[in-house]
Amino acid sequence: MKAIKKITLSAAFLFITALGMANEMDLRIIANNEDKSLVFRYENLTTDASLRFIDGQGNVIFTENLKDKSAYLKRFNLNSLSTGTYFLTVEDAIKETEYTIAIEDANISIENKSEKNKPVFRTTENMVYVNLLNLKKDEVEIKVYDDSDRVVFNEVFNDKDIIEKAFNFEKAYKGHYIIKVKKNDETYYEAFDVD
Secondary structure, eight states: OHHHHHHHHHHHHHHHHHHHHHHTOEEEEEEETTTTEEEEEEEOOOSOEEEEEEETTSOEEEEEEEOSOSEEEEEEEOTTOOSEEEEEEEEESSEEEEEEEEEETTEEEEEEEEEEEOOEEEEOSSEEEEEEEOTTOOOEEEEEEOTTSOEEEEEEEOSOSEEEEEEEOTTSOSEEEEEEEEETTEEEEEEEEEO
């Protein structure tokens, strides 16, 4: 039991350190109405990330992996895009940031910026650690399913700003397990095999 607490505290420390590094990232987006373009800058990449530009119907217009780069700069020419709402999304291991962009004729405006913290899953030989920064203290439910789709673990966390859970699969039956983390309308999954 002491070993699990020690490992959980270590995982929490790593999680908080990762969040601290994530806060150092410089993510900027600037609209230029003169030539109808959008400039996107992402500096201090500490983890792999992906960039997506999506239209109002959910169609991906542009996608790129921002991997092995210390800085990234991209200019989007929006002249061929029709009037409407578009989304620029940057997602890394712990956070998803989405900008809502409105295009009206020659006018481009950045309407909204939203950020979602994602759970961090860390796997060792027989253990899976789940950490989630939950600053709004939303209800979070964690379930574990076996390969017959049966729920073998279920816990609901209320009013907690940091969710930490360690799963020990050392004595579990062989098979495929899915860990499901649900917060509001966001759902995240992690698969784990016991041999």
